[in-house]
Amino acid sequence: MSELQKMTDPQESNCDVQQIPETTHQIMTRPRTDIRETDQAYLLQADMPGIDESSAEVTVEKKVLTIRGTTRPFAPEGFENVYKESDQRLYERIFRLPEEVDPTSLEATVKNGVLTVTLPKRREAQPVRIQVNAG
Amino acid sequence: MLGSFALPKQSRLPDVCQRLQEELQSSLIEFRNGLMASQGALSMNVYKKDNEFLIRLELPGVSAEDIEVDVAGDQVRITVERMAPEQKDGENLKQERPFGRLQREMQFATPIDTSKTVASYERGVLELKLVMAEDLAPKRIPVKPR
Numbered sequence A: 001m002s003e004l005q006k007m008t009d010p011q012e013s014n015c016d017v018q019q020i021p022e023t024t025h026q027i028m029t030r031p032r033t034d035i036r037e038t039d040q041a042y043l044l045q046a047d048m049p050g051i052d053e054s055s056a057e058v059t060v061e062k063k064v065l066t067i068r069g070t071t072r073p074f075a076p077e078g079f080e081n082v083y084k085e086s087d088q089r090l091y092e093r094i095f096r097l098p099e100e101v102d103p104t105s106l107e108a109t110v111k112n113g114v115l116t117v118t119l120p121k122r123r124e125a126q127p128v129r130i131q132v133n134a135g
Numbered sequence B: 001m002l003g004s005f006a007l008p009k010q011s012r013l014p015d016v017c018q019r020l021q022e023e024l025q026s027s028l029i030e031f032r033n034g035l036m037a038s039q040g041a042l043s044m045n046v047y048k049k050d051n052e053f054l055i056r057l058e059l060p061g062v063s064a065e066d067i068e069v070d071v072a073g074d075q076v077r078i079t080v081e082r083m084a085p086e087q088k089d090g091e092n093l094k095q096e097r098p099f100g101r102l103q104r105e106m107q108f109a110t111p112i113d114t115s116k117t118v119a120s121y122e123r124g125v126l127e128l129k130l131v132m133a134e135d136l137a138p139k140r141i142p143v144k145p146r
Helices: A003-008 B004-005 B017-036
Strands: A031-035 A041-047 A058-061 A064-072 A079-084 A091-098 A107-111 A115-122 B046-051 B052-058 B069-071 B075-082 B091-095 B098-107 B116-121 B125-131
Touching: A031 B046, A041 A064, A041 A091, A058 A107, A064 A115, A091 B116, B017 B046, B075 B125
Parallel strands: none
Antiparallel strands: A031 A041, A031 B091, A041 A115, A058 A064, A064 A091, A079 B046, A107 A115, B046 B052, B052 B125, B069 B075, B075 B098, B116 B125
16 A cells, blocks of 8 residues: 555544544634613623524623523425535623623513613612702 | 446545535635625525525514515525614714625526515524526436337
Protein backbone atom coordinates (compact mmCIF):
# COMPACT_ATOMS: atom_id res chain seq x y z
CA MET A 1 0.00 0.00 0.00
CA SER A 2 1.37 3.39 -0.95
CA GLU A 3 1.87 6.19 1.57
CA LEU A 4 -0.95 8.22 0.04
CA GLN A 5 -3.40 5.38 0.41
CA LYS A 6 -2.41 4.96 4.03
CA MET A 7 -3.19 8.61 4.66
CA THR A 8 -6.60 8.57 3.05
CA ASP A 9 -7.80 5.23 4.36
CA PRO A 10 -9.47 5.81 7.75
CA GLN A 11 -9.09 2.16 8.75
CA GLU A 12 -5.32 2.30 8.44
CA SER A 13 -4.69 5.55 10.25
CA ASN A 14 -3.85 5.11 13.91
CA CYS A 15 -4.67 8.71 14.66
CA ASP A 16 -7.28 8.97 17.47
CA VAL A 17 -9.20 11.91 15.99
CA GLN A 18 -11.62 9.18 14.91
CA GLN A 19 -12.90 9.13 18.45
CA ILE A 20 -14.20 12.69 18.45
CA PRO A 21 -17.92 12.59 19.24
CA GLU A 22 -20.31 13.56 16.47
CA THR A 23 -21.12 16.96 17.94
CA THR A 24 -18.57 18.62 20.15
CA HIS A 25 -20.43 21.86 20.61
CA GLN A 26 -23.77 23.51 19.98
CA ILE A 27 -23.95 26.64 17.91
CA MET A 28 -25.63 29.29 20.03
CA THR A 29 -27.32 32.24 18.40
CA ARG A 30 -26.96 35.59 20.13
CA PRO A 31 -30.30 37.27 19.46
CA ARG A 32 -30.17 40.83 18.16
CA THR A 33 -31.53 43.05 20.90
CA ASP A 34 -32.81 46.60 21.35
CA ILE A 35 -32.82 48.18 24.81
CA ARG A 36 -34.70 51.35 25.68
CA GLU A 37 -34.71 53.19 28.95
CA THR A 38 -37.65 55.20 30.22
CA ASP A 39 -38.18 56.87 33.59
CA GLN A 40 -40.05 53.85 34.93
CA ALA A 41 -38.35 50.88 33.31
CA TYR A 42 -35.92 49.33 30.88
CA LEU A 43 -37.49 47.69 27.84
CA LEU A 44 -35.59 44.88 26.17
CA GLN A 45 -36.66 43.45 22.81
CA ALA A 46 -34.90 40.49 21.22
CA ASP A 47 -35.44 38.94 17.79
CA MET A 48 -35.88 35.23 18.32
CA PRO A 49 -37.78 33.80 15.32
CA GLY A 50 -39.30 30.38 15.95
CA ILE A 51 -39.83 31.00 19.65
CA ASP A 52 -43.16 30.97 21.49
CA GLU A 53 -44.17 31.34 25.14
CA SER A 54 -43.49 27.69 25.90
CA SER A 55 -39.96 27.65 24.47
CA ALA A 56 -38.70 30.99 25.79
CA GLU A 57 -36.95 31.17 29.13
CA VAL A 58 -36.13 34.28 31.13
CA THR A 59 -34.16 33.92 34.36
CA VAL A 60 -32.62 36.35 36.83
CA GLU A 61 -29.91 35.25 39.19
CA LYS A 62 -27.70 37.56 41.21
CA LYS A 63 -28.33 40.64 39.04
CA VAL A 64 -27.77 38.67 35.84
CA LEU A 65 -30.57 38.35 33.32
CA THR A 66 -30.44 35.39 30.95
CA ILE A 67 -32.75 34.96 27.99
CA ARG A 68 -32.87 31.60 26.29
CA GLY A 69 -34.94 29.86 23.68
CA THR A 70 -34.87 26.72 21.61
CA THR A 71 -36.82 26.43 18.40
CA ARG A 72 -38.63 23.23 17.56
CA PRO A 73 -36.70 20.97 15.23
CA PHE A 74 -38.19 21.19 11.76
CA ALA A 75 -38.03 17.98 9.77
CA PRO A 76 -41.05 17.53 7.51
CA GLU A 77 -41.82 13.94 6.55
CA GLY A 78 -40.18 12.91 3.30
CA PHE A 79 -38.61 16.30 2.65
CA GLU A 80 -34.92 16.81 2.07
CA ASN A 81 -33.10 19.97 3.18
CA VAL A 82 -31.72 21.25 -0.12
CA TYR A 83 -30.57 24.69 1.00
CA LYS A 84 -29.60 25.62 4.53
CA GLU A 85 -28.69 28.91 6.14
CA SER A 86 -29.50 28.04 9.74
CA ASP A 87 -29.79 24.99 11.96
CA GLN A 88 -32.24 24.53 14.80
CA ARG A 89 -31.83 27.76 16.74
CA LEU A 90 -30.53 27.79 20.29
CA TYR A 91 -30.75 31.35 21.49
CA GLU A 92 -28.90 32.65 24.50
CA ARG A 93 -27.89 36.06 25.71
CA ILE A 94 -26.84 37.33 29.10
CA PHE A 95 -27.23 40.86 30.48
CA ARG A 96 -26.00 42.41 33.69
CA LEU A 97 -28.79 44.27 35.42
CA PRO A 98 -28.22 47.75 36.78
CA GLU A 99 -28.72 48.32 40.52
CA GLU A 100 -31.97 50.23 40.11
CA VAL A 101 -33.85 47.32 38.48
CA ASP A 102 -36.29 45.45 40.69
CA PRO A 103 -35.66 41.79 39.76
CA THR A 104 -38.89 40.58 41.38
CA SER A 105 -41.24 42.48 39.07
CA LEU A 106 -40.00 41.50 35.62
CA GLU A 107 -42.49 40.89 32.84
CA ALA A 108 -41.86 38.97 29.64
CA THR A 109 -43.99 38.46 26.54
CA VAL A 110 -43.42 36.82 23.16
CA LYS A 111 -45.12 37.90 19.96
CA ASN A 112 -44.22 36.92 16.40
CA GLY A 113 -40.80 35.70 17.42
CA VAL A 114 -39.88 38.83 19.38
CA LEU A 115 -39.24 38.49 23.09
CA THR A 116 -40.03 41.62 25.11
CA VAL A 117 -38.82 41.90 28.69
CA THR A 118 -39.88 44.83 30.86
CA LEU A 119 -37.52 45.57 33.73
CA PRO A 120 -39.17 48.08 36.08
CA LYS A 121 -36.96 50.36 38.10
CA ARG A 122 -37.21 50.47 41.87
CA ARG A 123 -39.56 53.12 43.17
CA GLU A 124 -36.75 55.03 44.85
CA ALA A 125 -34.79 55.09 41.59
CA GLN A 126 -37.63 56.67 39.60
CA PRO A 127 -37.59 60.41 39.18
CA VAL A 128 -40.14 62.28 41.26
CA ARG A 129 -41.74 65.51 40.19
CA ILE A 130 -42.45 67.80 43.12
CA GLN A 131 -45.33 70.15 42.92
CA VAL A 132 -44.11 73.69 43.43
CA ASN A 133 -46.59 75.75 45.39
CA ALA A 134 -46.76 79.47 45.58
CA GLY A 135 -45.25 80.62 48.87
CA MET B 1 -15.57 -2.48 -15.13
CA LEU B 2 -18.54 -0.99 -16.90
CA GLY B 3 -20.72 -1.56 -13.84
CA SER B 4 -18.67 0.78 -11.68
CA PHE B 5 -19.96 3.79 -13.64
CA ALA B 6 -23.39 3.21 -12.18
CA LEU B 7 -22.14 3.46 -8.61
CA PRO B 8 -22.54 6.79 -6.81
CA LYS B 9 -19.40 8.82 -6.48
CA GLN B 10 -17.79 8.18 -3.13
CA SER B 11 -15.55 10.60 -1.36
CA ARG B 12 -12.11 9.26 -0.55
CA LEU B 13 -11.72 11.63 2.37
CA PRO B 14 -12.02 10.10 5.83
CA ASP B 15 -15.08 11.02 7.90
CA VAL B 16 -13.14 13.46 10.04
CA CYS B 17 -12.07 15.50 7.03
CA GLN B 18 -15.59 15.50 5.71
CA ARG B 19 -16.90 16.76 9.03
CA LEU B 20 -14.24 19.44 9.13
CA GLN B 21 -15.31 20.48 5.65
CA GLU B 22 -18.96 20.60 6.75
CA GLU B 23 -18.11 22.66 9.84
CA LEU B 24 -16.10 25.11 7.76
CA GLN B 25 -18.96 25.34 5.31
CA SER B 26 -21.51 26.00 8.05
CA SER B 27 -19.31 28.60 9.73
CA LEU B 28 -18.95 30.37 6.38
CA ILE B 29 -22.73 30.34 6.02
CA GLU B 30 -23.07 31.71 9.58
CA PHE B 31 -20.60 34.46 8.70
CA ARG B 32 -22.46 35.33 5.53
CA ASN B 33 -25.75 35.28 7.45
CA GLY B 34 -24.29 37.82 9.82
CA LEU B 35 -23.39 40.04 6.88
CA MET B 36 -26.76 39.55 5.25
CA ALA B 37 -28.59 40.12 8.51
CA SER B 38 -26.82 43.45 8.89
CA GLN B 39 -28.36 44.35 5.54
CA GLY B 40 -31.80 43.22 6.60
CA ALA B 41 -31.97 39.74 5.06
CA LEU B 42 -32.70 36.91 7.41
CA SER B 43 -31.92 33.27 7.12
CA MET B 44 -33.79 30.89 4.88
CA ASN B 45 -34.00 27.10 4.64
CA VAL B 46 -35.41 25.20 1.69
CA TYR B 47 -36.80 21.66 1.80
CA LYS B 48 -37.74 19.58 -1.21
CA LYS B 49 -39.88 16.54 -1.86
CA ASP B 50 -40.52 15.41 -5.43
CA ASN B 51 -42.03 18.54 -7.01
CA GLU B 52 -42.89 20.29 -3.74
CA PHE B 53 -40.78 22.91 -2.03
CA LEU B 54 -41.03 24.20 1.54
CA ILE B 55 -39.34 27.50 2.25
CA ARG B 56 -38.86 28.77 5.78
CA LEU B 57 -37.72 32.32 6.25
CA GLU B 58 -37.04 33.97 9.59
CA LEU B 59 -39.00 37.23 9.81
CA PRO B 60 -39.38 38.23 13.45
CA GLY B 61 -41.63 41.04 14.59
CA VAL B 62 -43.83 41.67 11.57
CA SER B 63 -47.50 40.96 11.10
CA ALA B 64 -48.87 38.60 8.46
CA GLU B 65 -50.52 41.50 6.58
CA ASP B 66 -47.16 43.16 6.04
CA ILE B 67 -45.71 40.20 4.14
CA GLU B 68 -46.16 40.15 0.37
CA VAL B 69 -45.46 36.97 -1.53
CA ASP B 70 -45.49 37.31 -5.32
CA VAL B 71 -45.23 34.28 -7.53
CA ALA B 72 -44.78 34.75 -11.27
CA GLY B 73 -43.64 31.94 -13.53
CA ASP B 74 -40.59 30.40 -11.96
CA GLN B 75 -39.87 33.38 -9.68
CA VAL B 76 -40.88 34.03 -6.09
CA ARG B 77 -40.47 37.39 -4.45
CA ILE B 78 -40.97 38.04 -0.74
CA THR B 79 -41.32 41.67 0.32
CA VAL B 80 -41.68 42.76 3.93
CA GLU B 81 -41.86 46.16 5.52
CA ARG B 82 -40.74 45.99 9.12
CA MET B 83 -41.68 49.12 10.97
CA ALA B 84 -39.62 50.39 13.87
CA PRO B 85 -41.69 50.61 17.08
CA GLU B 86 -43.11 54.00 17.93
CA GLN B 87 -40.85 56.01 20.19
CA LYS B 88 -42.88 57.75 22.81
CA ASP B 89 -40.38 58.57 25.50
CA GLY B 90 -37.12 57.23 26.73
CA GLU B 91 -33.69 56.74 25.31
CA ASN B 92 -32.31 53.96 23.13
CA LEU B 93 -29.36 52.27 24.80
CA LYS B 94 -28.87 49.53 22.25
CA GLN B 95 -30.18 49.16 18.71
CA GLU B 96 -29.25 45.99 16.88
CA ARG B 97 -32.48 44.87 15.26
CA PRO B 98 -32.93 45.63 11.57
CA PHE B 99 -35.94 47.64 10.42
CA GLY B 100 -37.15 48.78 7.06
CA ARG B 101 -37.83 47.06 3.78
CA LEU B 102 -36.62 43.57 3.09
CA GLN B 103 -36.82 41.74 -0.20
CA ARG B 104 -35.69 38.29 -1.19
CA GLU B 105 -36.07 36.71 -4.58
CA MET B 106 -35.76 33.14 -5.66
CA GLN B 107 -35.76 31.48 -9.01
CA PHE B 108 -36.72 27.87 -9.61
CA ALA B 109 -35.90 25.59 -12.49
CA THR B 110 -39.55 25.13 -13.48
CA PRO B 111 -42.69 27.31 -13.25
CA ILE B 112 -44.70 27.25 -10.03
CA ASP B 113 -48.36 26.29 -9.76
CA THR B 114 -49.72 29.48 -8.20
CA SER B 115 -53.06 27.88 -7.26
CA LYS B 116 -51.30 25.45 -4.90
CA THR B 117 -49.00 27.96 -3.24
CA VAL B 118 -49.65 28.32 0.49
CA ALA B 119 -48.00 30.86 2.79
CA SER B 120 -48.31 30.97 6.56
CA TYR B 121 -46.69 33.04 9.28
CA GLU B 122 -46.22 31.78 12.80
CA ARG B 123 -43.80 32.54 15.66
CA GLY B 124 -41.84 34.92 13.45
CA VAL B 125 -41.21 32.37 10.73
CA LEU B 126 -42.72 32.55 7.24
CA GLU B 127 -43.46 29.17 5.74
CA LEU B 128 -44.08 28.92 2.04
CA LYS B 129 -45.25 25.81 0.25
CA LEU B 130 -44.67 25.77 -3.47
CA VAL B 131 -45.74 23.11 -5.91
CA MET B 132 -44.15 22.94 -9.31
CA ALA B 133 -46.59 23.04 -12.24
CA GLU B 134 -47.74 19.49 -12.86
CA ASP B 135 -47.36 19.27 -16.62
CA LEU B 136 -43.82 20.59 -16.43
CA ALA B 137 -42.68 18.49 -13.49
CA PRO B 138 -39.89 16.12 -14.40
CA LYS B 139 -41.27 12.80 -15.55
CA ARG B 140 -39.62 9.47 -15.84
CA ILE B 141 -40.30 7.79 -19.15
CA PRO B 142 -40.69 4.05 -18.90
CA VAL B 143 -38.61 2.12 -21.37
CA LYS B 144 -40.48 -0.74 -22.96
CA PRO B 145 -38.80 -3.73 -24.48
CA ARG B 146 -39.64 -4.34 -28.10
